[in-house]
Amino acid sequence: xxxxxxxxxxxxxxxxxxxxxxxxxxxxxxxxxxxxxxxxxxxxxxxxxxxxxxxxxxxxxxxxxxxxxxxxxxxxxxxxxxxxxxxxxxxxxxxxxxxxxxxxxxxxxxxxxxxxxxxxxxxxxxxxxxxxxxxxxxxxxxxxxxxxxxxxxxxxxxxxxxxxxxxxxxxxxxxxxxxxxxxxxxxxxxxxxxxxxxxxxxxxxxxxxxxxxxxxxxxxxxxxxxxxxxxxxxxxxxxxxxxxxxxxxxxxxxxxxxxxxxxxxxxxxxxxxxxxxxxxxxxxxxxxxxxxxxxxxxxxxxxxxxxxxxxxxxxxxxxxxxxxxxxxxxxxxxxxxxxxxxxxxxxxxxxxxxxxxxxxxxxxxxxxxxxxxxxxxxxxxxxxxxxxxxxxxxxxxxxxxxxxxxxxxxxxxxxxxxxxxxx
Numbered sequence: 001x002x003x004x005x006x007x008x009x010x011x012x013x014x015x016x017x018x019x020x021x022x023x024x025x026x027x028x029x030x031x032x033x034x035x036x037x038x039x040x041x042x043x044x045x046x047x048x049x050x051x052x053x054x055x056x057x058x059x060x061x062x063x064x065x066x067x068x069x070x071x072x073x074x075x076x077x078x079x080x081x082x083x084x085x086x087x088x089x090x091x092x093x094x095x096x097x098x099x100x101x102x103x104x105x106x107x108x109x110x111x112x113x114x115x116x117x118x119x120x121x122x123x124x125x126x127x128x129x130x131x132x133x134x135x136x137x138x139x140x141x142x143x144x145x146x147x148x149x150x151x152x153x154x155x156x157x158x159x160x161x162x163x164x165x166x167x168x169x170x171x172x173x174x175x176x177x178x179x180x181x182x183x184x185x186x187x188x189x190x191x192x193x194x195x196x197x198x199x200x201x202x203x204x205x206x207x208x209x210x211x212x213x214x215x216x217x218x219x220x221x222x223x224x225x226x227x228x229x230x231x232x233x234x235x236x237x238x239x240x241x242x243x244x245x246x247x248x249x250x251x252x253x254x255x256x257x258x259x260x261x262x263x264x265x266x267x268x269x270x271x272x273x274x275x276x277x278x279x280x281x282x283x284x285x286x287x288x289x290x291x292x293x294x295x296x297x298x299x300x301x302x303x304x305x306x307x308x309x310x311x312x313x314x315x316x317x318x319x320x321x322x323x324x325x326x327x328x329x330x331x332x333x334x335x336x337x338x339x340x341x342x343x344x345x346x347x348x349x350x351x352x353x354x355x356x357x358x359x360x361x362x363x364x365x366x367x368x369x370x371x372x373x374x375x376x377x378x379x380x381x382x383x384x385x386x387x388x389x390x391x392x393x394x395x396x397x398x399x400x401x402x403x404x405x406x407x408x409x410x411x412x413x414x415x416x417x418x419x420x421x422x423x
Contacts, residue, residue: 025305034206035336040335049163059087060136060147061088061148061149062135063102064096068267073152074101078108086114098149115138133232153262165219172224172244172253172255174216174219175216177261179345180264181266190345194341194343201257213255224251276373293368297364334346
């Protein structure tokens with residue numbers, strides 16, 4: 001029996017389930033269209049750039065292991081066309097497989113001011129934040145660009161990122177990205193990031209303003225970083241990217257999107273990689289923003305259409321709603337990811353968008369449970385407010401604490417610094 005006939009018959013519990021799912025489907029479709037509008041509004045803006053505004057920038061690169069396309073990604077930062085900048089690569093150990101690659105790139109680009117620092121291995125908290133704290137201590141400039149190792153940029157990246165900083169009220173600038181993955185699992189992971197997460201970020205900007213940042217690029221004033229407590233304030237948090245935009249916003253600084261889209265290389269190769277990545281992402285959002293996590297139900301239009309079809313017992317009305325939600329998801333993905341972000345992966349595999357939407361819903365449900373997250377071969381327990389603690393840590397050792405932080409006793413050991421020859 002179709003939904004309209006059940007509605008007329010006045011059936012009890014089943015009616016309420018169907019009515020709720022129908023309402024959720026409608027709202028999810030509205031949300032998808034809102035993403036299209038938000039993307040169109042953002043990319044329609046053409047702020048006038050000042051080519052003479054190029055304050056010096058320190059680029060901080062926390063690295064552990066070799067990411068896919070590591071040479072192309074890292075070397076793209078040596079080809080930046082900008083008046084003055086420095087590159088600081090932070091590692092835990094000389095034994096890291098990316099160290100020889102970075103040294104090779106340093107030799108290939110002797111004119112670029114770049115160096116390597118080695119930081120203490122944190123026993124508690126985020127290894128990435130430990131790397132950033134060490135790189136910051138070795139930096140020289142007031143503007144700091146936090147950039148993950150799996151990001152590739154164009155020559156004008158810094159010139160685009162820095163433009164919002166001409167406004168003294170802006171404390172943080174972040175940017176959108178398009179993801180690239182290899183194989184079926186990597187492609188499914190990448191489609192979700194480009195077609196779903198970037199859409200969600202643009203909707204958030206339109207509805208409530210930008211109060212977060214993304215690891216694709218976070219340009220922050222050193223004074224703003226100090227005002228929020230430095231990286232010590234983030235040392236035990238999983239969602240450090242989010243907090244680098246959120247904490248300054250709470251203190252009255254503005255966070256803005258640069259009119260820049262960078263490329264992101266995913267390391268997802270197997271089903272296990274996809275599961276670990278998505279669970280870490282979902283559980284991190286749940287821990288840091290439980291209200292926002294609950295609201296993510298509206299981001300899964302196709303999955304809601306599948307549930308409505310099941311509740312409708314395969315009625316023509318149920319099939320019509322499923323087809324409509326799937327079509328809306330694909331149209332929104334095309335307009336946001338393909339048209340505006342110029343993501344060729346989404347263009348090629350657009351038919352996978354409804355599949356990815358259903359998969360995202362499954363991960364969203366799974367993210368409501370459990371507290372274990374994986375990050376580059378390490379396992380952590382995620383506590384309240386997104387706090388991290390290692391599941392296996394060496395007994396009897398004191399936790400690593402960034403120098404000058406107020407979250408624990410004593411300074412970190414002095415890092416080893418490799419400085420370049422005269423450039």
